[in-house]
Amino acid sequence: MNILFVSPEIFPYSKTGGLADVAGSLPIALSKLDCNLMVVAPYYKTTRKKWPSIVETGKRVAVSIDKFRVQGTLLKNPDSPFPMYFINQPAYFNREFLYGDAEGDYSDNAERFIFFSKAVMEACAVLGFYPDIIHCHDWQTGLIPVYLKTLYRDRTVYKNTAVVFTVHNLAYQGNFGFHHYAMTGLSEDLYNPEALEFYGYFSFLKAGLIYSDVITTVSGTYRDEILKKENGCGMEGVLKNRIKDLEGIENGIDSEKWNPARDASIAARFSPKDRGGKQGCRLDLLKHFKIKVSPKNPIVVLITRLIDQKGVDLVIRAMDSIMERNVSFVLLGSGDPEYEEFFKNFSIKYPGKVGVHIGFSEDLARKIYAGADLFLMPSKFEPCGLTQLIAMRYGAVPVVRAVGGLIDTVHPFDSGKDTGNGFCFKGFSPEDLLNTLDRAITEFHRKKSWGKLVKRVMEENHSWESPAKRYIQLYKKAIHKRI
Ligand code: ADP
Numbered sequence: 001m002n003i004l005f006v007s008p009e010i011f012p013y014s015k016t017g018g019l020a021d022v023a024g025s026l027p028i029a030l031s032k033l034d035c036n037l038m039v040v041a042p043y044y045k046t047t048r049k050k051w052p053s054i055v056e057t058g059k060r061v062a063v064s065i066d067k068f069r070v071q072g073t074l075l076k077n078p079d080s081p082f083p084m085y086f087i088n089q090p091a092y093f094n095r096e097f098l099y100g101d102a103e104g105d106y107s108d109n110a111e112r113f114i115f116f117s118k119a120v121m122e123a124c125a126v127l128g129f130y131p132d133i134i135h136c137h138d139w140q141t142g143l144i145p146v147y148l149k150t151l152y153r154d155r156t157v158y159k160n161t162a163v164v165f166t167v168h169n170l171a172y173q174g175n176f177g178f179h180h181y182a183m184t185g186l187s188e189d190l191y192n193p194e195a196l197e198f199y200g201y202f203s204f205l206k207a208g209l210i211y212s213d214v215i216t217t218v219s220g221t222y223r224d225e226i227l228k229k230e231n232g233c234g235m236e237g238v239l240k241n242r243i244k245d246l247e248g249i250e251n252g253i254d255s256e257k258w259n260p261a262r263d264a265s266i267a268a269r270f271s272p273k274d275r276g277g278k279q280g281c282r283l284d285l286l287k288h289f290k291i292k293v294s295p296k297n298p299i300v301v302l303i304t305r306l307i308d309q310k311g312v313d314l315v316i317r318a319m320d321s322i323m324e325r326n327v328s329f330v331l332l333g334s335g336d337p338e339y340e341e342f343f344k345n346f347s348i349k350y351p352g353k354v355g356v357h358i359g360f361s362e363d364l365a366r367k368i369y370a371g372a373d374l375f376l377m378p379s380k381f382e383p384c385g386l387t388q389l390i391a392m393r394y395g396a397v398p399v400v401r402a403v404g405g406l407i408d409t410v411h412p413f414d415s416g417k418d419t420g421n422g423f424c425f426k427g428f429s430p431e432d433l434l435n436t437l438d439r440a441i442t443e444f445h446r447k448k449s450w451g452k453l454v455k456r457v458m459e460e461n462h463s464w465e466s467p468a469k470r471y472i473q474l475y476k477k478a479i480h481k482r483i
Contacts, residue, residue, distance in 0.1 A: 001475060003030065004131040005039045006120050008113070008140035009098060013047040016098055017305060018251070018386040019138055019168045025254035026471070027082045029464035033472055038129050040120050042093045043075055043086035053079050054086060059126045061087070063118035065111060066183045072119045074126065085127070087119045102337070110180035113204065117143040124157045133475045134163045139174030142208030143184060146196070149211050150186060162478040165212035167205070169383050170226050170233045171309065174204030199234065209238050213478040215246045218384035219405030223248030231381055247474060250408055251384040252464035253393065260394050265363045266370040270395065272458040278370070278395050285371025286328060289355025293328040298444040300327050300437070301372040301396065303365050303387055306335030311378035311401060311428070316342050318430035323350050325441060330355040332368055372396035374440050378433050382406050388422070389462045395454045398422035399440050409462070415449060421457045
């Protein structure tokens, strides 16, 4: 099966969140299942800087954007574990950030991703790749299914192509004013509420939802949640119309990339059977943030984008009460400047007890996962969540709000039966968070049963092996029912 896999971000070349992790690790699992893959992403400035091994293929694509022809070149990383191509168009992608800076989203994001989508469609012809499946990820690729079914319908390379669209977070929709629409080259007939128009805007996400053969999202519970008004972000009607083609497949993680037994960037290595090194990582983390709280107490951490979705305001409201407990607290995150300010101030207010790093750092994230005892994730909503899966792999027990993928992956600890892998709360209030944190702290001090819990948590299998097989089944379904 030939699969064209398209994502606006792919780890290790570019990353703003979990989508990059998925797009960088799912293809590795798929290539072990007899798939012939071609993966495509934009060639951003960060990719250019960090990956000198990426080379020009000598091939070009040219697409129409409104009345203009815009050219791009195709690059390739010869050292990738799967065929990895990039579309280079410096005016669009050679920028400091992927989608926007401190001022907000880049104002030409519609144009950038119209170009990217069309360039991807041209790339197959130029490279002689005949996809059976195009697997698109998130709004930035939402026009590809439309192009496949309209402007590119008669191209030989796409004669047998079906399309699967994965929504990693329905809240990001790529909705733009109508004045951007002309750049798509699509007929104005498609600009109506049954197709690409969404409450007066032209929506990339809606395009993907309507024109794909199969839609997936990243956990079973989130799949059910987004069919309801409260979580549907206005798309619930569109999704209900596609209910038979909407599936939830829980994300996995690359268990080699996230492996405390082999991780060179942490203070000591450890595994479920030999957890001795975890103590070294805890001490290293406390030292890094100059925390003076005794290591006998639990280390509570958060690694997150500092945005409303992640329930950050709940932590802020509970923070003074958290500080009344015998715990140390570490946060790594970046995002909303107001939230960033709050946490910077907490580290000043509680010196020696709170460690805060505002920014995005893979190495520091690993140090924190490895040193953490309790991983806090009080999300308002959560499509799947990868951080709790990574935290578990590093022996940090999740304390989560029971929503979306967190319901599917974190099961309440029951000390009597000795089952479960974390601590969960339902209400969105500081009291709910604090009560649950208190239960977790109490359990932490029961050394024997805590050790068993940590071992069990670390032994869980969240690798891509079985989700990748489900994707293959879905690809087959999409090919079978191609519209
Ligand atoms: P989302 O995609 O909504 O941000 P996920 O839990 O799916 O959340 O994935 C987040 C990914 O981004 C994880 O790999 C996590 O380790 C990483 N991450 C989040 N914030 C930071 C940060 N400040 N520094 C380094 N890595 C981060």
